[in-house]
Amino acid sequence: MHAEVSPVVAAVWPAEIGSIRSIAGAPGFAGMGSADPLGVDGVRMAYGRNEEIFGEGEPAASIHRVLKGVVRTYRILADGRRQIADFFLPGDVFGLEAGLDHCTSAEAVTDCEVVAIRRSHLAERAMSDGAAAQKLLALTLHRLHRSEEHMLVLGRKNACERLAWFLLDMSVRIPAPDRVELPMSRQDIADFLGLTIETVSRTMTQLQDDEIIELPSCRQVLLRDKTALLDLAN
């Protein structure tokens, strides 16, 4: 949405730097990035809340791994309807693309830091190192698996089931056994689950009325009855 590029840093890596807000404190900012689990060096970057990390149609020169914070990837239709493909938590990789360009956009849900890993470097490495290639494939397959589950949710589940699935998924990924601190807004949840913000809100309070969850605040969810949630989520 609003990518403020620092004039100082932009000179170094013009196309790759987001806002430098959080990165300012980071020590080794002028050298190479940290070596990713994939075995390739990357460039560390920071983004403010709602800042765009990359946009649909831009050349996909890098894949990204979340270090801190939460990221969303999404596609939008001409009239503004948005479908969030997924939320990415620390450790997760996003921005995997089949073609040369990004076919989804990515934004920071919260202030966050990510490593951008050049595809060219990655390809080079993967070509010679079978284990690295396998890791990359495993990541992609995992994404595919999640996508297919998401499709089932979007195509065949009702609002209540969708939300139950979402909350359970978040509680597994956060991970905090039965107290989930949602990093995203109701609008994000709605666009992730193929619903409207009103339906998400209504369904949340319904689950609370049924004593399945509890909402101390709108970002905090206590999973009171996980069995019921699992039952709903199928």
Next chain:
Amino acid sequence: MHAEVSPVVAAVWPAEIGSIRSIAGAPGFAGMGSADPLGVDGVRMAYGRNEEIFGEGEPAASIHRVLKGVVRTYRILADGRRQIADFFLPGDVFGLEAGLDHCTSAEAVTDCEVVAIRRSHLAERAMSDGAAAQKLLALTLHRLHRSEEHMLVLGRKNACERLAWFLLDMSVRIPAPDRVELPMSRQDIADFLGLTIETVSRTMTQLQDDEIIELPSCRQVLLRDKTALLDLAN
């Protein structure tokens, strides 16, 4: 895209053979499999209409490539709701899994032939041959791309837009410029698009009434006004 079928075929592995109907005519039924574009030998198999190729939960020992016919992969909920993940045409690869087991089921939409390629062989090959690994990754990324587009359709498009998108997609993949011979039933289309069979049927006739398509028979669709379709599909 289209894999050419070698006349030489398939070792006899009882556990892996579907119906032998179509295979019966094949001559070299006891030899090695044909070399797949991925560079690994596979076992050729044939399946009759609606026959299961693999089921959710079964060990995923192989990935599959369609040689002839059409395949669907899907997931089902406990109460029978089904979401078809995709249809696979000749040349397409399906059965890519992140874990050890299949998390989707696969069935023959029409009588079909597929090659089953052992994951162990593939992994072995990919470990030493960087180009093979890259091909496999590209296939998986392509699947991911389609999944994410499908998610947008399921989460954010109405019945008319979904059907328009589906028909255009089929017309590209078949490929017959503006006469599409649908290989699948209305129920399959419904379960692919997250609709009911009745809604699919009604929407089809609505598109016909609007002179956007024409339905000589229920399996044959003439795309009269592709511009209108593209407009609907976004």
Next chain:
DNA sequence: CGTCTCATTGACACCCTTCAAACGAAGTGG
């Protein structure tokens, strides 16, 4: 011709969306 399967059409209900307003929390300035 009868049967079976699949597709189409109709009537009605309901879940979710839309539109609108009220509410609450957080931040700002007086």
Next chain:
DNA sequence: CCACTTCGTTTGAAGGGTGTCAATGAGACG
């Protein structure tokens, strides 16, 4: 410290798009 604004969330009322249930129609096959 308290108005005031702003943003996000919740709640309400009404309407519409799809689903559900049921009946009819159309091919395929024996």
